[in-house]
Amino acid sequence: MADEKKDLLLKIRDLRIEGYSDEKWLEIVHGVDLTLHKGEVMGLIGESGAGKSTIGLAAMGFARDGCRISGGSIEFDGMELTTTSESDRRALRGSRIAYVAQSAAASFNPAHKIIDQHTEAPIHYRIRKRLEAQEDAMELYERLRLPNPQEIGFRYPHQVSGGQLQRAMTAMAMACRPDLIIFDEPTTALDVTTQIEVLAAIRDIVEQFNTAAIYITHDLAVVAQMADTIKVLLKGNEVEEADTETMLKSPKEDYTKSLWAVRSFKRPQKSRPGGDAVPVVSVENVDAAYGDTKVLSNVSFDVYAGMTVAVVGESGSGKSTTARCITGLLPPTSGKILMNGVDMPPSYKDRTKEELRKAQMIYQMADTALNPKVRICDIIGRPAQFYMGLRGAALKSRVDELLDLIELEPSKYYNRYPPELSGGQKQRIGIARALAADPTFIICDEVTSALDQLVAEGILKLLDRLQKELNLAYMFITHDLATVRSIADEVVVMKQGEVVEAGPKNEMFTPPHHPYTDLLLSSVPEMDPNWLTTVLEERGVDNIGEAATV
Template structure:
């Protein structure tokens, strides 16, 4: 434990319970000293985010702090009134979420949102807050710092918006940041930049942090200590190097082994010579006069997994939306099972709608918060397959079992689920239609390694048993190597490589592909320093 005078955050015997009485966090104690970063590691539902929010004196979704003490910069939050806790949030402790898009008001300029906290908390005047905002913009290497704040959230890239959210969190100069998967949704090249800037900025200003993540290689670059969690309880805590190199608990050893073994090659396709299910011939597409996809041609055979990789803005998700019928091509031709495919889903027949299903990256956006899990999965069962009554209930139970959730989850609302559980519900909803082609848009990016491996195994099993075909959009190259027979690399809306996955990893031909491959974090603490030094040469 750290010396009392040096602690900015102290938690003792924390206990948090859900509205249904389930214990989410059970007896957690931790100390955080000034300038220190503590990584919270564990699978989905381990209590990581619940602890991070509790450090702010907050329980989401009706959860309540049922026991323990939380002392932030000398103030005991559990015994303080609501007004005291609210005054601390943003001023003494701030939260950085995984999804920057969800953190900003799309109708307001960035600068107005960033200076709001320091002005409202009385930390600074508006001119002082603007000057500090510009200093943060420069520290975070945002483009054109003097005018960057005049933009709206939709006018900047994902990586830039993530850095802007960090500036917003640091605007009132808090003592502690709660970083909840702040780089998980970023592509590997952008993740490196954001991670290095975040680390250097916190070091410059002496900011402490709870870093919540499921990626051991990422947290190894920034955390001084690690706390491993499972089922709301502490598994082990120690210096980052000690936990990674000599884990004491079996569960921690499994996490480390999973990360170190994450580059196992994909099995060969058993149906590589099958019929072409999907083909794009010189397709171009975009939004509001802006071309995103430019002269793209590719084919996908039945029973095959084709991965599409590239950095933010490369056109990966636009390609997925086009195949799903959410965006019509401006030029070119799309065929499915040998016939022309209508550009808009509104013009497609029910057979095509059933045959092509999509799993989205952000389950919080994809799920209706007012519909139970059972209602969400039952809708496509009825719409596409006409199931009712006993047949509907039986199929619902089978789908829940397939994704590893108990029957009683059918009655739960999305707000009562962890991030990984929500994503599994999204997968079950897509599978309910019994599609021929499943478009997977970053489906494992929000999952911890062990659950992600379960999902990948499930996808492999479905492919082997049902002949499923996957168009897999991802920035996680370890997933690509383990799942895909072929990989397409995209840059600025064009395909720069389209090759068998094993060949691409062994002998990348394009310089951009080589940059992507070297950007995959390694499980050693000095990896980030090494790669930033190489790029600076």
């Protein structure tokens, strides 16, 4: 018992946080308890709006603008953070508590070299002199397996890749050897192949220095690798807490079970229609370039009616560029796009209304895909008005029908504006807009990657149902292989503008693979807590970086 007390690092009791909106304070965190010992890693998971980040920041005694800590106690190593002065709290941040943000690219100051930002805290707190701090930084870079640890710090943030920057940020958090680090979704913005490097680096360094950590994420498989205990949050309340093993094997609450079950959505795989069926869309030997930079070379694949073709690959592999070629936004330099066997004009400007109508697109960010100043009825109604010439009552009944189709109540949403809707609802409106044109082919560009898992599952089920009812063909662009597993019929793997491998899904997911497909597949985190260790052993720890560039 005495021992336990000595190890106690962070004790949060009945934490309440309020947010200011519509001219009044609303409670957003309703009394959460959290206990963290030295060297312990706790995972905080939940959907967006669950209060994960807010609690993470509160552990530093900090509340965002427009938020305030309204009750409870935060005790860090015997010091009560809610009552100490702001300057005392500031002295803790950076030196004893550090924070790693979701987007390293947005968090580094682009005007200063990485190492200058790294050494700012240790010099400021007089822990190290400048030269010592720089040497220490290089050592940390080496431990985090950054390439050229002696030299990389002297670059500017835009000169290194996203995964390297995220590791540099972790190194920066370690600069003063803090007792506690808060990781706020550090790998969410990264590709699976990069994510695995960052995860391995974070885990190693936390273990080496016996640092305690709070790891915030919405990805269960990731938290399973990193955390000793997991706490599940829902709308500012704690759902349950248990050590990782127990939590994964036997969650108690229904909500936790539903989170775990998301990944189990699967539909039977369809195969290509036999005989002389013509593909809805076929991409033939397409090359494309942005200016003088070649981005696609010799891309070919077919999409048949009622089927889903998933195009996978890491960022920069040319997935979205292929979509731009199909829609005509980026005319290919050579090759052809055929729809139902008919050659399409390369630029969308030369295509007829009818040709444009047949291929529609659903975007990744529903926020930017819907005009915030236009009402829902006009957003959905415009394609119907534009292509079919519907007016008045006929247009209204068509909009109602479409809203019914995407499971939103017409009377309630008809006159609303997009900013009044949640992320999932916006994405549904995006789908309805595509459907309003009565298309035969829809491009889904990372439609679920900005959404929470439960919401994303709802969207996938909706897309699947619509495909069955309307016999739609989908081209599904994603980097999430879990999504591919659940809905694809065929898979196209792309890398650096080329198709590496293509075929039916079940073939693609059974060995032997192309080495790149293999790398992609093995990088997808699994729910097994030992997955990361196993994968790293298989690959040989030191080769992670090299493996990613094979």
